[in-house]
Amino acid sequence: MTVTIPRRALLAAGALLPLPAFAQGAWPNRPVRVVVPFAPGGTTDIVARILAQQLQERLGQPFVIENRPGAGATTAATQMLANPPDGYALYISNSASHGISPALFRNVRYDANTDFSHIALAATTSTAVLVNPRYEAQTIQDLIRLGRSRPEGLNFAISGHGTSTHLCGMRFGMVAGIKMNPVPYRGSGPALLDTIAGNVGLIVDGLPSCIGYIRDGSLKAIAVADATRNHNLPEIPTLIEAGLPGVTSYSWFGVSGPKGMPPALVERINAEIRAILALPVIRQRYATLTADAPDLTPAQYAAFIEEELRVWGEVVRASGATAD
Structure with missing residues (x-):
């Protein structure tokens, strides 16, 4: 079963409206x-x-x-x-x-x-798959080969259980035939720092929190989970391009x-x-x-x-x- 993660159909539906009056008292009048x-x-x-x-x-x-x-x-x-x-x-x-x-x-x-x-x-x-520059897989194809060679699975850092990055990593594993072991943190900040330190070699994360680390070379983006390449990182392939249909997030x-x-x-x-x-x-x-x-x-x-x-x-x- 292929499930695409998730929808953008409603995102362009609105139109900017004038500020409405709020007659039930002055808000905010305190912090x-x-x-x-x-x-x-x-x-x-x-x-x-x-x-x-x-x-x-x-x-x-x-x-x-x-x-x-x-x-x-x-x-x-x-x-x-x-x-x-x-x-x-x-x-x-x-x-x-x-x-x-x-x-x-x-x-x-x-x-x-x-x-x-x-x-x-x-x-x-958008969501990206990133590795420490010293990690043994430096392309998405390398990562897939590495994962398939390890029945014990690959550890990957996430910002917490129940996040879209958690599910994206699990979906990636399902489609690629790889066992993925999420390592949860209490937010992207700690997860990114631990990946940069090399304590976990692989992370799935949202681009806004990791884009600075990509630009300064602290982390390497090897794939994005968009339907098409991200215009900010046009050189990075999508997971779909890597042969993983339906893995978008x-x-x-x-x-x-x-x-x-x-x-x-x-x-x-x-x-x-x-x-x-x-x-x-x-x-x-x-x-x-x-x-x-x-x-x-x-x-x-x-x-x-x-x-x-x-x-x-x-x-x-x-x-x-x-x-x-």
């Missing part, structure tokens, strides 16, 4: 917490800090990042449910907590569709809040985020990071998450992956 379910240094954290800085400048209140890694982003997502739906606690929803983990973990204590107010999609990013990051946020407040925050994503300085920053800036309404983002849950559920079942 806003932005909960990031991974450690500093990874793509989720990078996107969150870009948004937080811009929101702080636009709205005149601190937007304070809180990193709370653990359990495929489900720990922070579960904790978010205890917050009042007043816009002062926001969560960076993502392809782990709101796509993969609900299928990968048996005891997730939230409904990714109904227990949140989904506000805006903030970024989509991307990650996404958005903003959600607790269930029950006033619709006008959701629309207000959505419009602020979409205005930020349209700024030339942010588009240039995203281009540097190899990220894309989507443009969805709250309803479109909620529909996007619903579809991601369906697609990733199929991928998890097909891969046989588990985190318990």
Whole structure:
């Protein structure tokens, strides 16, 4: 069974709207917490800090990042449910907590569709397969040959169980006929540093968090999991080109809040985020990071998450992956 990971059909569906009025009191009139379910240094954290800085400048209140890694982003997502739906606690929803983990973990204590107010999609990013420059496989073909020669499998670093990079690595192994052994970290930052140090020779990661290491030679990208070559790394082949049909993957990051946020407040925050994503300085920053800036309404983002849950559920079942 070939399952393509995952969809981009809704990403171009929105159109930038004027800022709506929010008549239910001045928001924000005190600091806003932005909960990031991974450690500093990874793509989720990078996107969150870009948004937080811009929101702080636009709205005149601190937007304070809180990193709370653990359990495929489900720990922070579960904790978010205890917050009042007043816009002062926001969560960076993502392809782990709101796509993969609900299928990968048996005891997730939230409904990714109904227990949140989904506000805006903030970024989509590509996935790369990278190696330490001293690793014994320096091309994707070398890696496939190496994996097939080792029945014990290949260890590969990931930013945590339940991430799209975890599932991409497992899907790669399934199609290539290789046993893949995920080595989970509490975020991309620690995983990348351990790969650079040579403690793990292979990593699957999102491009924004590793592009700097690729450019300075600390890591070598040997494949991307896009349907076509990434325009920022045109010399790097895709996994499909390496003879692995159906192995594509991307990650996404958005903003959600607790269930029950006033619709006008959701629309207000959505419009602020979409205005930020349209700024030339942010588009240039995203281009540097190899990220894309989507443009969805709250309803479109909620529909996007619903579809991601369906697609990733199929991928998890097909891969046989588990985190318990």
